[in-house]
Amino acid sequence: MNKYDHAAVEAKWQKYWDEHDSFKAETGSKKPKFYALVEFPYPSGAGMHVGHIKAYSGLEVVSRKRRMQGYNVLFPIGFDAYGLPTENTAIKTGVHPRKVTDNNIIKFTGQLKKVGFSFDWSRVVDTTEEDYYKWTQWIFLKMFENGLVFRDKTLVNYCPSCKVVLSNEDSQGGKCDVCHSDIIQKEKEVWYLRITEYADKLLEGLDTVNYLPNIRLQQENWIGRSTGAFVNFKIKEFPDESLRIYTTRPDTLYGVTFMVIAPEHPIIEKYRDKIKNIAELDAYKTECAKKSEFERTQLVKDKTGVCIDGLTGINPITGKEVPIYISDYVMMGYGTGAIMAVPAHDQRDYEFAKKFGIDIIEVIKGGDISKEAYTGDGEMINSDILNGMTNKKDSIAKMLEYLEEKGIGEQGVQYKMKDWAFNRQRYWGEPIPIVHCPDCGMVPVPYDELPLKLPPVENFEPGSDGESPLAKIDSFVKCKCPKCGKDARRETDTMPQWAGSSWYFLRYTDPHNHEALASKEALEYWMPVDWYNGGMEHVTRHMIYSRFWHHFLYDIGAVNTPEPYAKRTAQGLILGPDGDKMSKSKGNVVDPNDVVDEYGADVLRIYVLFMGDYEQAAPWSETSVKGCKRFLDRIWALQDKLIDGDEYRPEMVSLMHRTVKKVSEDIENMKFNTAVAAMMSLINTFYEKDSVNKAEYRTLLTILNPFAPHITEEIYNTVYGGILSEQKWADYDESLCVDDTIEIAVQINGKVRGKVTIPTDADNDTAIAAAKANETIAAAIEGKNIVKEIYVTGRLVNIVAK
């Protein structure tokens, strides 16, 4: 047999698949549909790295298997091409972002094809194409129409280096997601999408989908729903005024000894003239504004604050007066920006009270409040109506009832999730299709004028004050109001990077539609996505955003299901050979092209799946790649050991069926590493026997095909004729997975002392008798008192002897 020439064979079959549209999905087909989705790449200048390959290889294997099982499979790919890195390249090199993007897409496409992924290349989408972003703008306008878009002047996360406003999701940890500079807080008028309105739907929707538990949990934490109570505290000095607080522990209301409001709380401005120590408060406010994110988190334990002289709260159920402080441990952005402080049962309040010498009143027994706050359950004391109760839930319920009856408070819900800051002061993004008219205010661009095209620009530098480069283009900015026809100004901000990716999976179902984002038939046929795989890093951003958009589209009747993804999984990272995260700066990035050139695409595909548990991170190892190369070479060389046979040889039957079962099940469970191991094990047996028959070889090639499509196609075509990927997936018969006899271990007191072979269907007595008949075992239990004998079917016998 000739040596396997991976370059020639892979090129041959890739050409064949291309010319025959082998992986084209057919909308409306009678076959059962299967929509497999992988996260489309951002086409960066660096090209793809092996992490992309691993991310796509999982569902690639599933898709190829599904096709062989008779499914009509949609496995699409596209490019999420708007974004800062491209724009920064453009600024640096002077090449237009359009050109940069096109070049990068060509590069990515070449890399993907070289790996032999079975994408439907007729459905490629590019979020920066007019025909695509037209519908991104359309969705935005629909949201505008439905009151989900608003503008607000607030403190925003601002990256001084990128000169853009960032969403909370993009500034996690106080660092810019793109350039890792420190984020500062800046007051700006920005666009928001009212995602909080969908918080409950996003939370409840999780019950109807199948996400990996940790993915679901991260989303739940991100949405951060808490139930509690709003309670109104009257102000002693101004009987008509009340301060509204939010608490999750209304059961501790009797333990309130002070209140705290955020430094930015509006009540301070309202009573500015009446507050005696206003200068002191102002000074504190200024100090807080200066603190960086870093300082705030570092000084978490050290509580600071100032007592307001001139405003005093009144506990609504005890009538007791309580001082009001301002402190930066209370945020304006959560709840009402004001809290009731219960130092005995909240650690933060406890620290504050200790520092400022405030009373601590215990209302729940069980802790030692001379040392720390007690947050557990216990008997209620000093609490009048709640005294003697021992269950937190019951106490809260009773208190809520009381509050509502007296009209001083009511049950309430809060979310950690904030509304989505939806604009960037940058060029390379979808223009926001809104016109500012001096008379009519914000006016949407009419639907028939979409897409609102991104105008050609020479200079992509953002303005120094954080203005979009579009603001400098008069022909774009100056326009007529679509409503009244007067001179108006066009919005110059663009949408954030996450816009285009929030609905791309819908476009795949009908990518060339000019009348709608996708036809009703296509959406109804394909949606929801049956299985979506991607990175954990997108669980709280892309996944939340796109679910939000989809729920909205469902509400306006544009799509047929509330949830877009029926199932979501995530792959683990590929680390550099040094065990560190791959990064350009560390120089430990592995280029898939190099691997394909040297070892072949099939080897690369097998290796990224074999290197470890798919969901776990694992370091790259060049020497291990060679092991996969060896495996495929041995598959190839088996052609020399081929003998005739239409059926499995009798001694191979159970192993063949077991292997098919193992590989079939492992693929479904994303245990690709053990699936490959099972096939390696099988060919080791063929080598031990020094032969493989045609029936066995055919099955092996079939179940290996999704992993290594090129080499298996080539062998199949040579040996059997025809196209392997058009053949049926291999079946297995559960009853044939076992042999007639089985070797079991025999233990004495839990330690293995021997092995015996027994019939597979042997009963307890037979198995134990066989075990005792074994010489070593017989000798070992000679003269001993047998306490117990256990036979675990098909596994072992354990004899307990003294």
Next chain:
RNA sequence: GCCGAUGUGGUGGAAUGGCAGACACGCUUGACUCAAAAUCAAGUAUCGCAAGAUGUGCGGGUUCAAGUCCCGCCAUCGGCACCA
């Protein structure tokens, strides 16, 4: 601080409470070769000549039997972080 994941040979990693280390890498020895690479064969947890003993981050426990279950710790990674 809170939530989650992980911890097994020299390495990557396997193990529905039932023979720990499948499969692979690496290494050792041998075959082929003038030689090397490739390939093939045998071996490879630790200690021990052996019989045997010990071994899944640490300390306890449950069980005939624990990597797996329970209790208490430690370490690493990821997410959130003064969320009232």
